[in-house]
Amino acid sequence: MRLVRWTPDDLVRRLDDVVAVYGEAMNYRADLLEARRGYIATHVRRPGFRAVASLTTEGHLAGFGYGYQGASGQWWHDQVHRALAPQARQRWLTDCFEVVELHVRPPAQGHRVGTRQLTALLTLAEGSTTLLSTPEADERTSRAWRLYRRFGFVDVLRHFRFPGDERPFGVLGRDLPLTAPAAPGPATP
Ligand SMILES: CC(C)(COP(=O)(O)OP(=O)(O)OC[C@H]1O[C@@H](n2cnc3c(N)ncnc32)[C@H](O)[C@@H]1OP(=O)(O)O)[C@@H](O)C(=O)NCCC(=O)NCCS
Numbered sequence: 001m002r003l004v005r006w007t008p009d010d011l012v013r014r015l016d017d018v019v020a021v022y023g024e025a026m027n028y029r030a031d032l033l034e035a036r037r038g039y040i041a042t043h044v045r046r047p048g049f050r051a052v053a054s055l056t057t058e059g060h061l062a063g064f065g066y067g068y069q070g071a072s073g074q075w076w077h078d079q080v081h082r083a084l085a086p087q088a089r090q091r092w093l094t095d096c097f098e099v100v101e102l103h104v105r106p107p108a109q110g111h112r113v114g115t116r117q118l119t120a121l122l123t124l125a126e127g128s129t130t131l132l133s134t135p136e137a138d139e140r141t142s143r144a145w146r147l148y149r150r151f152g153f154v155d156v157l158r159h160f161r162f163p164g165d166e167r168p169f170g171v172l173g174r175d176l177p178l179t180a181p182a183a184p185g186p187a188t189p
Contacts, residue, residue, distance in 0.1 A: 001062060001108070003116050005124065006051040008044035014053070015040065017061040025063075025103035043068060043100060050097075050124040054104070054113050063104035065117040069127060070096040079162055080131065080171055092156055092173050097127035102144075114147055122151070122178040130176050131156060136168045148172050 011018060015037060023033045043049070048069030054062040070077040070093060077098070081089055099121065104113045122130060132148070136159060139145040153172035160169045 001111075001113060002055045002057070003120055004053050004055060005120070006053050006064070006066075008049055008051070010053070011044050011051050011064070011066065012041060014061060018064055021061055021064060021105050022101065022103050024105050025109075040101075046074070047071070048097060048126050050121055052117050052120045052124070054108070054117060061105075062108040063113045063117055065099065065102035065114075065121045067097050067099040067101075067121060067125060067130070067132075070098045070131070076100075076133070076162075080133075080157065080160075083157055083160060083171075088156065092129050092131055095128040096173075097122075097125035097130045097176060099130060099132035102132070109143060114143065115150075118147065118151060119178065122176065125176060125178075127176050129173055131171060131173045133160070133162070133169045133171045136170055145170075151178075 018040060019033050019037050022028070022036060023030075028036070043066065044051070046068040049066065050068070051064065051066035053064045056062055072078060072081065077093065081093055084092065099118070102114060102118060102121070104117070132153070134144045134148065137145055139149065152174045154174065155170065156173045157169075157171035160171055162169060
């Protein structure tokens with residue numbers, strides 16, 4: 001598996017693969033994925049955009065992650081801004097790199113691909129904090145939650161409802177830069 005940095009154009013060129021990996025990883029319906037495709041194409045043009053991809057030796061996309069600098073007027077940023085108290089807004093949103101997507105195809109999951117993608121993405125990121133949201137799940141058994149906790153992400157909001165999505169989300173954050181690399185335990189199959 002090869003981990004590479006992607007430019008915005010690299011991601012747009014592989015948009016079909018990106019959407020397919022996203023759909024497989026999140027188990028989303030086709031209509032939701034079509035809407036997502038449109039968002040992703042606009043996300044790549046946002047300031048501070050950074051992306052990484054994991055490619056198999058044959059060049060197939062096994063996973064990807066991307067983020068950008070959060071700013072007012074962006075939907076996700078505005079939802080979180082509204083939900084936070086002034087001090088927390090100041091703390092988390094002033095100079096924040098948002099991890100927007102981080103996914104690995106199910107057959108490749110559990111082999112540290114996500115760990116490597118997140119390490120690379122946060123190393124490339126500009127900003128003094130980073131935030132992300134992830135569906136609420138059992139922190140002991142969810143790969144995503146285990147991953148984020150190991151990277152030192154702390155609770156910013158819990159059981160948060162984004163408009164149009166019935167699932168509750170955790171909004172998690174940590175400071176940047178990523179100094180001490182997160183020490184991984186053994187990969188579980
Ligand atoms: C979340 C995700 C990106 C993590 O990538 P990954 O390559 O599977 O994860 P890693 O192998 O780096 O391991 C992450 C954690 O999951 C744990 N894990 C591995 N296999 C597991 C399993 N079968 N059950 C539970 N946890 C497992 C790892 O041990 C590790 O936790 P640890 O650091 O406490 O040991 C990936 O699993 C994924 O795409 N999941 C579906 C989509 C998703 O949830 N994306 C994030 C939404 S914001």
